[in-house]
Amino acid sequence: MAVTAKSFQLWRSRIAPDDTVADLCRKAGIKRSTLGQQLVRGKVAIGTVVSSARAYGLNPAHELGNFDGYRDLPTGIREPTDAELISQVSHIDVLKLIVARSQDEEAAGRDVRFELAPFPHRNSVRAWIDAVDRGELRQGLAARAGIAPQNLSAQLTAGRLTPELAVEAARVAGVSLASGLVVTSLLTSAEGGWPADGRNRALGMLSDAELVLLARDRLDVLGKSLKKLELASSRDQDLWENLG
Known part of the structure; x- marks a missing residue:
């Protein structure tokens, strides 16, 4: 689930009030054109939020709690079984x-x-x-x-x-x-x-x-997975032989 561009921009203004979108992209290692396209479409990828949080020294798991669909994430973190x-x-x-x-x-x-x-x-x-x-x-x-x-x-x-x-x-x-x-x-x-x-x-x-x-x-x-790959490879080989 992507987050809305509006919620991303509000969040961005809180964590980096003096930085422009270009500044954020440079610090987060995100292509400016990529983020620009996401903002135009109105949906920002979760990976963009994660990269942006890391760029400003914030825990991405906690920051995702600022967005719909992930509100309960910070309080729902505990050690794995x-x-x-x-x-x-x-x-x-x-x-x-x-x-x-x-x-x-x-x-x-x-x-x-x-x-x-x-x-x-x-x-x-x-x-x-x-x-x-x-x-x-x-x-x-x-x-x-x-x-x-x-x-x-x-x-x-x-x-x-x-x-x-x-x-x-x-x-x-x-x-x-x-x-x-x-x-x-x-x-x-x-x-x-x-x-x-x-x-x-x-x-x-x-x-x-x-x-x-x-x-x-x-x-x-692993065996089942390899068997599927072998069957797929065999079908491809048969197809090429029939075409040739």
Whole structure:
């Protein structure tokens, strides 16, 4: 959900009363033509608000609370659940931990000592949705957002989620309202209230059996994704051969 140009201009005048639009664009690293087009259309992208807030040393998550659709965001921020934290660990790191434990280099019940790969990872958005889904999240989210379930599914398959859907998903799931914005890369983990060592702690607390089952689930998702790519590539190859 974009914010209205009027509300953006009012907000901009409060955080930088002496700066022009050109000044803001220069400080925020936004093309002046891009912001100009958004203002003319009457809708300013959420990413523009985030970049502008950062440029003036403000927390974007808190500043989004000045706009309709995100009013409850600042008060709805809390630490992510362990399931959310683990969802943002790549399958490679899960497998690395299994190997490390088999060699007695890591122990269950202790923080993971090796450096985890940055997130979001390849399947971050879908993994997060799966982590917070209590059974009817996808259907409930599609209904509340007024979109077709297949459109939501297409976004998840592509590893995307619009800011409004990310926040609404968190509302439906009853988790921190900033979590969806973190896993979609709109906010940094620090801006969204995610602890720096949270993933290491949550992953380390898994038992060996839980870790193996997690790896199984991750590899199952990866396998299905790769199979789809192979089928699509095969269809493309057949098409070219028929055309040739």
